[in-house]
Amino acid sequence: MTGTNSLGAPPKDSKEEHLDRLQEDVEHSLKLLAEHLATIPAKRTLGEAQKVADEIINIGDDVLKFVEVLTAMHPTAQIVLGALAVFVRVYKLHSGNDIGIVVVHKHMLDAVTCIRILREIEGPDDELFKLLQVTLEEMASTIKAFGTYVDAYHAYWQRPYKLLLAHHNHEKLKHLLETFEEHRAALQRMLDVRIAKRTHSQLESLSAAMAGIKVNTERILAHVAKLERNEHPEATDFISKHGADEIAKDDGLLATLGALLNEKITQTMKETLRRDFSELLDAHSRHFDMKVEHAESTLLVAIDSCQSRLSRQMSKGHHELIDNSEIKSIWEDNHWQSSVKCSVFVEALHVYYDARFRKHYQENSMLHQDAWTVDIFARATYHSAIGDMVDQDGSDLISASEMNWFSAACPEGWSAAQWFALYYRRIEEFTIDKDIEDGIRGHTHAGNGKSDDWQTLHDIMESLGYLLYVQDIDDLSEAKVPYELRVLQEKYREREIKAITDRLEKLDYHLKNDSDVAAVAGSRRPELHVMCLFYVLAQRLHDAIKSSLHAHLVGWHPHISDLRQIEDIAQSCLVAFFAFQARMQELMRGWRSQGRNIDLQIDRYADGLFRNVRHEGPRCRNAAETLCRVLFHETPSRYRKLIDVMIRSSQAQQLNDLVVQVAALSETVERLKQLLSDQHERGSKRTELLDNDRDPKHTYIGDGHTQAGGYKRKLDKAAVQAVPALVRLGESPH
Template sequence: MSLTERICKCPTQLRMRLDGPTQTSLHVAEERISKISEGEDKGSKKAAKEIVCAANQVFAVLEIVAKVYPPCEAAVAIFKVVVNLELGRRENNEQIAVICHSMTRMMYVIHHLAPVIDREGLEESMRKSFETELAAMEALIKKFGEFSSLYYKHKQITFRLIFSKNYKERLEGFSKAFRENKEKFEVLISSCTARSVEEIRGDVKTLSEDVHKVISMLGVMNKKQKGAMDYIMKHGGPERVAEDHVLLGKVAETFGETIDGPLRKAIQDDLESLLEKNRAHAERKIKEGAAMVLEAIRASKDAILTRLEAGPHELIEDPDIREIWKGVVAFGLSISPITYPTSRVIDLTVVLQRWGMNVKSRIFVDTIHDHFYKKFCTDKEDNDFWTLNILSKIVYHGNLSDAIDDDGSGFLSVREVNDFLKDRTRADLKWSVPQWLAFWAAGWIRNNVLYCHRIDRLLDDINFALASVREDNKGHLNTSNYLGILSFVRPIMTDSIGHGNEIHFPGPSHELHRLQSQFSRHEKDRIARKLSSMEWKLEEEGSLIEALRGGSDATGRRIELSIMCLLTLLLEHHRSIAVDAQTHIVDEDAFCNMRHALLTVFYAFHFRMVDLVLGWKQQRKEIDPQISCFAGGLYNGWYERIKRPNDALTQLRKLWHLESDAAEHFHSAVDQLSGQVALVQTQLDRMESLIRSRLPVDEDDHEDSMTDVEPSPTITEYFPARRARKATAGERKLDEGDPEHRAKRRRES
């Protein structure tokens, strides 16, 4: 019996197993919406995120239906992509979140198809009606995805203030359309089953009212925004102010924003025109994401049976890696110790254990070498024998482990291993598995060192070119702002690379160099094509993910894998514009795009680091050693910089001019934080001075004395109790000779 037939036998039972948790998740989200509508959770980004997260449970139900009813696949895939794009944002807007929930409620009605699918002989006309409604849902979700992409693209308060009326009307339209589509589908389901529409609909009577209230909040303004809107209306309304550079600048000054060329043009456009201009970009993201979701849905049909009927190793696609997982990891077969040419002896019996769907990355990487060593010993003519020189060296194992382990947890899942191996075929390099492993163990970090040297030269070239731009360009290009952003390249990236990465290669290196050159050439061509198709604009994190997706990173979210290549390409493009500015008049938009591109890269890099650090903290790991080693220590320079007072991240935010929709609170928050930091610093200074006064000092060598003093193990050594500080000379003498006496006196104090 085929998988589809087997699943079709019980879609209702599968759905019912997940129905309870899904309903709970939806009701929790609706409670959040109700609180926001009453003003309790207003402004809470956490609440907005939780509302969108309700869709995660719905995915599990809809994917079951999609597996057995293919007409659902496209709508489910588009829905999942749009929600995932929303979940991937650092901050979610409340109004967009509640419309996402309306969309989720509309899509959840599809799960009622389960009993319909169970029935034999469904009329052809009814099938066509279902397919028509599903196509309408797909088109509507796609339009909403395009709108939300534009909404998050322009985060400036000035822009959103001028477009607030248009946004509000558009969101009301989506809410109504999602509700109407849901009701149509419910009627269709009711006509095929014995259930009434009211029974299918459930208890969601007040949801539309709460959604309407939350959308209405889009027009609610704080004191500063209200003052700005009064100014706009006093001077002829949004359309009039948008056309006047001076008036628009006055409004922007209220929020500490700067109106550059691209933003000014966007404000002067109407909403339909902006949506049309952004459509190609949004469609490309949705289309690529939907293709990946569809592939996953279809591939998972076979995976379900495999997981039920065999061990986890059967889910691994490459035969060599599958053999490793099966023979050594999954079943714990007895293996004798093996002696290698490098005189390294490993007793593999120590690592025998019944691993399930996750394994320790360190042990797994060790085992990879063992497998290929035995394989190559039987075939001395194998062209990949040279890779053992790399795979046998522990110094390279961390690099290989990090390349596979996308969350830095120290454990590998079947999905991570399969994704890593699929990247080899996506890159279309026609490499063997050992070559792919050897490159990520030793070649990738060396490519980064080469990129680092290239970036250093590009930075010098750009600074030199911008020092002598044409006189006509000096007034409008604002090169100082760009150079301020450019100055972050070294502390964020290049300061972490090149130190300790020039490891001696054991054996002939020409094969590794060949792989490095091939990969570098392929990666640069791939990313350059993407950037060129996007006109070298990286206005948001979604654009960056789109530029990096494919090749060595299927998702585009592991920025550390490709960031050095990306930066090299961006800076080469920026250098050509800077050189052009020496002899030709350059449009202001070009420099605005250059600034935004770098800032987008820096912020994505920062938040990827934050995600990794949070994961390590949850595992109770020490952060400093992890940061200094992960991905060759790529994050170490930036991590050290942001720990300092007046950290580099705050400076970077100032250069971006209030990047979030809550940006009007940013400066006051920074001022408040600065005050707290100043207070803490004062207290630390007092503590330090107190500590210094209590530490023994060599009067003959006062300047060097602090370096020779060992810190005391307890705080009482620095801050003894009041009575202890007034100890007599006799007591102090007893303290020095008898530690127990000293401890007793302190307890009494």
């Protein structure tokens, strides 16, 4: 009997058929991509052409899947798989697509797809085997070079960079296109030798398609270059007149170009533009290597074990998806499927470790070294904080993959119980030291010099203060914490600071985009590391400011290196802040889709560490916009949407606060109405009794009764008027 078995796994004899289907899918996807790109020459503006590129997402996933399956059958392809997997991973870290890069990306995938020649190679003794190995090694090297270039291109995203480096970028893209075409042609020649007759017609049609794509590529790049010139005609004419290299060397010409583009020319930008382009790429390659190391450590391990783990899951149960042996036992004992609710999981931790440590005591007559963790797992108040550290998407569910990611981050030598217990409450050890905070705030007013440089420093400090110290967290220094946990917290603090400091040094303490933040944090969850990141950056900033302030006190201007360092750190703080805000918006979208109260979720998330994200929104937004003007002259488009979201979030928070106030006022009014109603009823009864007795005080009580009724009518009217008035106030943008 053919087809899939009862467990859904394909029979062994269908591997080649499965690969055939994947190959057909890849060729179909690449054909659609070529047709999509072919529409660009008809676009009239750069914005219209850019929309075509923005619609192209995950273009490498199908090819990567094909190469994964091919590598499982032909391990020789492993070198290409490793390079491609890392490239796809790092490529996705960047928020936008550039048309030229997408075109080269397409050529790269065309070349990679041709490694299907491996299906025709009979083994190491084949006469083409060594030649194929050399070609695959060269292709892997070119893929890495392309990845380095893409990362550098996105790092230097401001318009002065784009225009002044345009000729270098064009030459680099052209070189990459030609190199990938050489790799594709070499593999194609091998296919021509070995291809079977049954696919000869397919080969001819594919070769014709490749020739057509090459022609279209030249048209696309030429048209995009024309649209880019039309986008900034005055700046383009200015560059044509004076020359890009000459402008880069001259401060006055750079200032004029900045004015034409409405961009701030920073000291960092000047020094970058004056470096040789090849040196710039070489220097950036070291930065890219750090991202590659992080991607390889997480991605390739997952690729190697994916298929075997999936087969174990299908044959034995979902617990086989779990890497950690202790968590695997918990998963199996509770018969969980692919995910489990956070609170249920933490309670299961309590049950498991309580039984395990009791048994240890009975057998050894001494407490287990991690016995103190049971008390933490037993308290429901800590369950959400622990669950948040594992739950990556904020769904309140822990999946097997999320659990594996969390377990993989466990420091060497730590037990799983210790790793979970560490997060029972927010980690407050990364708050900025008071002497550093006071020093930075003090320097804000100390450097009131008359020069533009000192005004820049003053504006940077004034804005950064609100970003770095917005977290008004409680002082938990007097809280009772087990000694063992204090030791772990200190070890974690030292480890985290060292890791982030080492990564920041590799990037020269200059974060340019979200991918840099992810690389330095070692995670796509900046909220887990942003406090430590700010802590390290604040220390570095404090030292740089002290140096500049000393120069100012003795009558000098800030040293250029100090000014550049402060600008770089300020941009790093801004980029980290926006990465954190984007992550919080992502979590809020998830919570909103689940119908949760956003304010309550933020208030309790990570034990309340970020509870002021919305309450302090207006102040942070203003500070971020000011810092953008100092560094970039205006808020860049890549941050504009996030700023707008912060504005809407702030308005929503204000409206929510007003609704709460209205509800509280309405409740107060209702209580007053009830009190007056009771008073009115008692007055009526007393009046009736006095009337019966013909008491002379009847008139006085009657007047009081009438007066109470008047107050009640006024309160009724006030309550009716207060609610719509406050709601209208909440709808105001101010």
